[in-house]
Amino acid sequence: MNCIAILDIGKTNKKLFLIDEHYRIVWERGESFPETTDEDGDACEDVALLTRWVKESLKELTQLPGFTVKALNFSTYGASLVYLDYQGQVAAPLYNYLKPYPETLQQQFQDSYGSLSWETASPALGSLNAGLQLYRLKYLQPSLYAKVQYALHLPQYISYLVTGRPLADITSVGCHTMLWDFTAQDYHHWVKKEGLTDKLPPFFPCNETMETGDYQVGAGLHDSSSALIPYLTSFSEPFVLISTGTWCITLNPFNKQPLTVAELEQDCLCYLTYEGNPVKAARIFAGNEHEQQVRRLAEYYQTPVNYYQQVAFDPAIFALLHPVDISRFADRSLNDFASYEIAYHRLMMDIMEQQKHSTELVTTGTPVKRIFVDGGFGRNPVYMHLLAAAFPRMEVYAASVAQATAIGAALAIHQHWNPQPLPGDLVEMRLYTHNKTI
Known part of the structure; x- marks a missing residue:
């Protein structure tokens, strides 16, 4: 083979x-x-x-x-x-x-x-x-x-x-x-x-x-630029990709506006695609924050560190905690939460407040109607439902390209090793819609 x-x-x-x-x-x-x-x-x-x-x-x-x-x-x-x-x-x-x-x-x-x-x-x-x-x-x-x-x-x-x-x-x-x-x-x-x-x-x-x-x-390529390649290969209609890992980076290849000083002060920057085109991006350190806080939750509630993977999105908890009072979860007392599930929803809602602001920095005023989420948070139903609620006018997809950075690195040099045409089914997508009853 x-x-x-x-x-x-x-x-x-x-x-x-x-x-x-x-x-x-x-x-x-x-x-x-x-x-x-x-x-x-x-x-x-x-x-x-x-x-x-x-x-x-x-x-x-x-x-x-x-x-x-x-x-x-x-x-x-x-x-x-x-x-x-x-x-x-x-x-x-x-x-x-x-x-x-x-x-x-x-x-x-x-x-x-x-x-x-x-x-x-x-x-x-x-x-x-x-x-x-x-x-x-x-x-x-x-x-x-x-x-x-x-x-x-x-x-x-x-x-x-x-x-x-x-x-x-x-x-x-x-x-x-x-x-x-x-x-x-x-x-x-x-x-x-x-x-x-x-x-x-x-x-x-x-x-x-x-x-x-x-x-x-x-x-070789920088991983954030590499992860974008399968999406640029697959879609011509404007989209943003939220690449999630240690950092959550919103990448908008369809934002042609120059960076402003105000955007720079809020951790916006430009990446370059492998073809040298600028991609406006905004970043938050959310994956790192999540990792630290789930350890704290596990210790407090005496659960395994990965217990959050069993937590489904619960509209009742969302309604209970909504609207969000702006705060970092690290500053909150866990005594305020009756269960791990409620505390975890609060953590994710706090992260989502940051995410919404960050993503809007690079999407406002652009023709983007779709958000793709790649990486760990794309497999997190709480994050995905909250993102759909935060952007009710967008189509929000968990978009898995299995190992997007690796696939992107392979696609970048496609013509030098692969005689087959580019496949049309690189990206698996799952649509999340905001439940209007919430």
């Missing part, structure tokens, strides 16, 4: 998929690794462990009976750089994008360049702006910086392990990195002035491949 192998690397789960010519997942394996710490004691990805897993996974591919792997591609989380020295070896920890950013250095940058959020379509997010990670290395660890030949975004590091070619891709550079000037369509002048471009490798198109041994190999 001819297929493509995709390494899909999330913060928590690392997965290897084989996908056949009809875009069916025919084999998969997953791992999760313990984190390590950097020189400051902050938690970070264990890059040595990750590298070993990638190499072992690729070795495993050659030994699988019944599959002929024609191509490889990669999707990974963003805002993460791997620093290579002049011998091509990893020279530093894979610093966590949540690592606190030194205020004095942030001020130094601000004094030198002012606010670049509008030009770079990047809210000021400290370490989440990957460009500022490289800036920090230059000023706080100059001897280490001098040893670095290339700063690779994580998808391109995984590709580098296969091809030996240090490259950059537009989806990684164009995602809240503060590196890219969206007007000039080039690295921003501050990047050039600081000499950071000397450490940044050449771009490689996301829809092209390199021939390496028996494989056609892609350069």
